[in-house]
Amino acid sequence: MGLENINMQARDPQRAGEFWTGALGLEPFTVTDDLFEGRMTLAEDLWLDICIDRVPEPPAPGWRLHLDLLGGAAQEEVVQRLLALGARRVDIGQGDVPWVVLADPDGNAFCVMEERSAYQDTGPIAALPLDSADPERDGRLYQAITGWVRTEGVGPVTLRHPSLRGPLLELCPEPAPKERQNRTHVDVRPGPGGQTQDELVEIALSLGATRAQEAWAQGHAWIVMRDTSGNEFCVLGDHVGA
Template identity: 35%
Template structure:
């Protein structure tokens, strides 16, 4: 079962404090766990988090900037959401009202995994099996999985896939009884953690 996200951090205390405040503690029951690293971020992440901006999304973006986020340009162009980065440069999006699939006015609403079009079916099948979540939407833009029909958080997979040059700083974490714990790779080479 997908139970959390592991985030590499140069300063664990600072990043944990940021994300606790950024999500307002609303993570849909998923744990955000922080792992100390000495390696600074250098590339666009293949996995990022989406937060709901709520009806007053402009104020929410301002609040996040005051918490230590910065605006980020990853080549997104004109899009109906705001792209920010946490204090260590990890990209995340703030979704505006009316964004498809958003089921909450605040907090974590999506875990977004870059998936190349050619890998979409394999990745969808893999993550449905590994995470125990089920596909609730399958469109030309990607696939959306949820743990249950009314879950506020979705795992969204779709293109474009950022080139994989180094270990991902954000990684899904699954809990599986009887599985050997450790770090593994999904079919597209993305790291994920298993806890037993």
């Protein structure tokens, strides 16, 4: 099992996909009017897919899960490259902080980070900060359904792939309770020879997750769930290979 997708939403998946392809060095493998999918290879046996679904409305203010991109000593150079690709600077109330807040062409906010010792061998995405009502509780859930392990990081609970490569998943205290569907979420998939989709769902339920009941969440090959803080995630079908 593992964290397979970072799923985003945009009014124009093709335009957003072009931006994220340039930003992250993706290899696109699905490009339609309604869906973009591109692969970010982090090592020979480690990758993440960026999936962007079409939605009719722009993202609402407030991002409970967003991307922190690696900047470090080259932070300003990275910012300028992203602006040239179509990003723009945005003020989301961050104040005087060492990171730079940008938005993609569809308005999805993300950050370009300053130098941090925790960001070693992450690839272009340094971290995935996720708002949580209880980081310890949500950390136990995500550890169980992804196979990721606890590590030192910026958030009170930080998880990472067991190889200690790739981005950090940072469970951060939420500034306010969740009010609407997240525009960005993660997808997990059962691994070969391990749990099935149904078994992974049962593990998530046993740790406090719930199934999404809305009509939009029904009738898919994947199962839409929410963690103990209400954040959506999906359990994909049984392993089909990389």
